[in-house]
Amino acid sequence: MLKTGGHIDYSTPVISVRGVSKSFGDLHVLRGVDMDLFKGENLVVLGRSGTGKSVLIKLISGLLEPDIGSIEVLGEQVDELDDKALRQLRLKIGFSFQNSALYDSMTVRENLEFPLVRNKRNLSRAAINREVEDVLDAVGLLHTINQMPSELSGGQRKRIGIARTLILRPEIMLYDEPTAGLDPITCIEINGLINEVQEKYKTSSIIITHDLACAKSVGDRIVMLLEGRFEREGSFDEIFDTDDGRVKPFYDYNFIK
Numbered sequence: 001m002l003k004t005g006g007h008i009d010y011s012t013p014v015i016s017v018r019g020v021s022k023s024f025g026d027l028h029v030l031r032g033v034d035m036d037l038f039k040g041e042n043l044v045v046l047g048r049s050g051t052g053k054s055v056l057i058k059l060i061s062g063l064l065e066p067d068i069g070s071i072e073v074l075g076e077q078v079d080e081l082d083d084k085a086l087r088q089l090r091l092k093i094g095f096s097f098q099n100s101a102l103y104d105s106m107t108v109r110e111n112l113e114f115p116l117v118r119n120k121r122n123l124s125r126a127a128i129n130r131e132v133e134d135v136l137d138a139v140g141l142l143h144t145i146n147q148m149p150s151e152l153s154g155g156q157r158k159r160i161g162i163a164r165t166l167i168l169r170p171e172i173m174l175y176d177e178p179t180a181g182l183d184p185i186t187c188i189e190i191n192g193l194i195n196e197v198q199e200k201y202k203t204s205s206i207i208i209t210h211d212l213a214c215a216k217s218v219g220d221r222i223v224m225l226l227e228g229r230f231e232r233e234g235s236f237d238e239i240f241d242t243d244d245g246r247v248k249p250f251y252d253y254n255f256i257k
């Protein structure tokens with residue numbers, strides 16, 4: 001399934017990374033990264049294991065500080081925020097990570113209520129029910145509301161995890177390897193869901209993936225982290241229109257050449 005929509009405002013970056021470097025001792029992971037995520041955009045980040053994709057996400061969410069450079073998220077300079085302001089900012093960011101597992105002892109409804117009750121304390125019971133049902137409907141799983149996570153498939157759990165993130169109405173979504181470990185049909189469903197989320201919730205998203213079918217189906221734009229910088233940027237076809245030996249193997253492996 002190829003992308004059809006999205007309403008991207010290329011004049012409004014929601015994340016701006018400028019000249020960011022980050023080292024750990026002698027390991028120079030990021031070496032002057034520049035990156036923008038525009039309002040309404042799905043930006044795919046590609047890169048080999050260990051190139052610093054997770055470090056970049058941690059810098060954006062204020063879990064790490066850059067050695068040099070600046071990071072602006074939703075108009076705020078991340079490294080200048082105190083803890084309280086950082087917590088407020090993080091509420092506007094939805095994290096869909098591989099290890100963001102559901103609570104096994106809670107029903108789907110309880111899993112979804114949990115972040116709402118914790119972060120929006122003054123909601124009425126009726127409002128909570130409405131929000132839970134709305135996001136479950138958005139991910140096509142309203143019928144699972146009273147089920148336990150153990151009764152769901154891996155793909156369904158993934159969708160519920162995304163619903164749990166959406167329930168706080170984030171402006172930005174960060175998806176880390178959204179299709180890892182899923183069968184091809186479920187991957188197609190998750191890719192479709194990422195695009196539906198973009199349309200319905202008007203989110204701006206960064207999607208980290210090694211799955212080029214995912215990159216192609218969800219990415220409005222793709223950037224590739226090579227040796228600490230984003231050296232390649234463009235549409236899916238532009239990114240892979242090269243003989244660069246650091247880039248071609250991604251394509252050849254995914255499409256079995």
Ligand SMILES: Nc1ncnc2c1ncn2[C@@H]1O[C@H](COP(=O)(O)OP(=O)(O)OP(=O)(O)O)[C@@H](O)[C@H]1O
Pocket residue numbers: 024027029047048049050051052053054055056
């Ligand atoms: N807190 C830290 N202290 C020391 N080294 C770190 C720290 N965080 C990350 N690194 C190192 O930085 C490099 C980049 O790590 P990162 O997790 O960002 O890679 P990645 O691109 O996300 O890889 P993968 O695709 O495998 O998830 C790795 O060599 C890692 O060991």
